[in-house]
Amino acid sequence: MKIAFLGPHASFTQLAAAQLFPDNELLPQASILDCFNAVENGEAVKAVVPLENSIEGTVSMTLDYLYKTPSIKIEAEAVMPIAHHLMIHPENSIENIERIYSHPQALAQSFHFLDTHYKEIPKQDFSSTAAAAKFVSENKDTAIAAVANQFAANLYGLKIINRNIQDFEQNHTRFIIISKQQNMYQNDHLETLGEKSGMLITLPEDHPGGLHQVLSVFAWRKMNLSKIESRTLKTGLGNYFFFINVEGPWKEVLHGNALKELESIHANVDFLGNYKEFLLES
Ligand SMILES: O=C(O)C(=O)C[C@]1(C(=O)O)C=C[C@@H](O)C=C1
Numbered sequence: 001m002k003i004a005f006l007g008p009h010a011s012f013t014q015l016a017a018a019q020l021f022p023d024n025e026l027l028p029q030a031s032i033l034d035c036f037n038a039v040e041n042g043e044a045v046k047a048v049v050p051l052e053n054s055i056e057g058t059v060s061m062t063l064d065y066l067y068k069t070p071s072i073k074i075e076a077e078a079v080m081p082i083a084h085h086l087m088i089h090p091e092n093s094i095e096n097i098e099r100i101y102s103h104p105q106a107l108a109q110s111f112h113f114l115d116t117h118y119k120e121i122p123k124q125d126f127s128s129t130a131a132a133a134k135f136v137s138e139n140k141d142t143a144i145a146a147v148a149n150q151f152a153a154n155l156y157g158l159k160i161i162n163r164n165i166q167d168f169e170q171n172h173t174r175f176i177i178i179s180k181q182q183n184m185y186q187n188d189h190l191e192t193l194g195e196k197s198g199m200l201i202t203l204p205e206d207h208p209g210g211l212h213q214v215l216s217v218f219a220w221r222k223m224n225l226s227k228i229e230s231r232t233l234k235t236g237l238g239n240y241f242f243f244i245n246v247e248g249p250w251k252e253v254l255h256g257n258a259l260k261e262l263e264s265i266h267a268n269v270d271f272l273g274n275y276k277e278f279l280l281e282s
Contacts, residue, residue: 002027004035004044010152011130016080016175017048019280020187030127036065039072039178046075046179052227053082054172056108058243062176063231066272067200067241074198074273075177076185081282082171084110084147087133087158089140094161097121101132102147105173110147113165133158174277182273190278195249196226198272201242201262202233211242213265217258218246249274 003021006013007028017026027044029035035047050059066072084106088094100107100118104125107114114123126132132146137156146158153160177185203210218225227245262269 001025001046002044004029004038004047006032006035006049006128008128008130008134010133010149010155011128012080012082012149012173013048013050013128013175014130015149015151015282016078016173016280019080019190020048020076020078020175020177020185020278021046030131032059032061033065036069036072036178039180040069046177048078048175048177050105050173051077051176052174053105053109054170055166055168056105058229058231059105060231063229063243066178066243067231067270070270071180072178073180073182074275075179075181075183076187076275077196077277078175078177078190078280079172079193079277080175080280082109082166082173083149083164083282084129084166084171085150085153085160086110086114086145086147086162086165087136087153087160088143088145089136090157090159091140092143096143097145098143099124100145100147101126101135103127103129103132106147109171110165110167112167113162114147117162130155175280184273184275186276187278190280193277193279194247195274195276197246197249197274199244199246200270200272201244202240202268204266204268210265214242214262214267217261218244221258223247 001024003024004027005017035049038044039047052058100123106129129148130152133148133152133156136146224247229243230240233239
């Protein structure tokens with residue numbers, strides 16, 4: 001079975017995918033969109049993509065493609081500790097760094113460190129932390145640095161000049177397994193943190209109390225919401241869809257009266273799956 005992931009090798013997403021699928025072929029992709037496309041067109045059966053970080057919040061691209069690709073569902077969530085390091089080519093020195101590259105999430109998670117110690121040095125977005133590390137290793141003649149993980153430093157032969165530069169020591173990213181089936185991924189070797197359901201909800205038009213009505217469907221049934229995120233529909237200011245997580249196994253309830261109630265207030269519900277959350281090692 002082929003599993004797509006945001007590459008190249010030694011990205012955080014690969015570290016997550018390797019723990020979730022130790023016996024499968026991992027296919028590196030250049031972007032989160034490519035991961036969705038690989039699953040959509042059958043090149044890969046599943047993909048692992050980042051969804052949310054404890055410092056920087058939601059990975060909006062993942063949320064957008066979940067919304068845009070209704071055939072794609074969620075099979076599991078996995079939380080992994082994230083440590084960022086600043087690294088350079090071993091033939092370069094720290095004094096002459098002219099630019100720092102990384103994934104925008106990694107730059108944002110290390111913003112205060114970089115702003116305090118490397119304020120004047122331009123930062124530039126890259127498709128992933130590992131892609132930035134690879135680029136630094138291939139360009140020893142330019143004085144550049146990357147924010148990436150220990151595995152990237154080892155794989156691409158880079159020297160770490162600052163360790164653990166994330167702005168909060170406790171830094172975790174939540175990844176999801178996506179696929180076109182609606183399976184519940186199981187793994188007895190990983191610690192399970194809980195079970196939840198995910199859905200995307202859109203309201204027909206902005207009206208007073210619309211979101212309140214949706215939330216009350218869950219509140220009256222004492223269903224605990226563990227996440228609610230609004231994201232622009234891109235059709236105009238004020239138009240949103242909502243990504244909602246409800247704790248526990250509750251699919252039966254949703255397909256019963258709760259779903260009818262949501263329909264009666266003209267809410268559109270795209271059920272993403274009933275899945276478990278696992279804990280990964282860094
Ligand atoms: O750039 C990487 O290495 C990734 O796997 C992406 C990503 C993300 O998008 O959140 C994954 C984990 C970290 O939060 C930083 C970057």
